[in-house]
Amino acid sequence: MTQNWLSPRLPGNNQEVSNEKTICVLSIGLEVPNHVSHDALRGEPNLRCYGVSDCRDLSMIPEQTVIELAVLHCTLSPFELERASVTIRRRWPHARILVIRLGEDFLNDALYDQRIVPPVAPSELRATIKLLLSRRHDPSFSANEQQGSK
Numbered sequence: 814m815t816q817n818w819l820s821p822r823l824p825g826n827n828q829e830v831s832n833e834k835t836i837c838v839l840s841i842g843l844e845v846p847n848h849v850s851h852d853a854l855r856g857e858p859n860l861r862c863y864g865v866s867d868c869r870d871l872s873m874i875p876e877q878t879v880i881e882l883a884v885l886h887c888t889l890s891p892f893e894l895e896r897a898s899v900t901i902r903r904r905w906p907h908a909r910i911l912v913i914r915l916g917e918d919f920l921n922d923a924l925y926d927q928r929i930v931p932p933v934a935p936s937e938l939r940a941t942i943k944l945l946l947s948r949r950h951d952p953s954f955s956a957n958e959q960q961g962s963k
Contacts, residue, residue: 836946837879839908840864841871841897842886850884853938868897871904880905881949882942885912887931891919898924909945913938 836859840850843866854860865871867889874880883901885894894912898920901908910925913933929941 834859836860836881838862838942839874839880839883839901840886841868841883841889842866843888850938850942853935853942868893868900871897871900874904880908882909882911882945884938884942885910885914885925887914894920895924907949909949911941911945 838850838854838860840862841864850862850864854862863874865873880901883897883905885897889897894914898910898912901910902924909927912920912925912928913931914928915930927941927945929937
């Protein structure tokens with residue numbers, strides 16, 4: 814089932830108002846019913862989490878949308894994982910890419926910034942997302958160098 818791009822899953826209380834810029838996080842893969850990314854980001858008023866079930870749905874995202882971080886879930890096939898990563902790098906070259914996946918050598922290092930191994934606790938995912946977002950404007954930062962997780 815595809816999560817409609819126009820119906821985002823919003824973390825936290827929709828009534829919260831902030832002067833800070835909203836950061837768009839894109840979750841790709843069949844993570845339902847766990848909603849891993851959504852649960853990890855709950856309570857973060859300046860984050861908006863959108864979800865699509867596979868890489869084909871990336872074309873539904875409006876051209877003017879700025880994605881800061883993409884979370885690629887372990888439900889994607891190797892082909893879908895590579896296709897999604899290439900599309901993200903092309904459309905949003907400054908976006909960080911976090912992959913949740915077992916194994917090694919599943920993707921060219923240039924196509925993602927950080928990997929964590931499933932199953933992942935919401936607190937671990939939240940901490941990793943915050944690290945990647947805090948360094949998203951630093952071109953010299955490589956999350957794998959900081960945590961050795963690549």
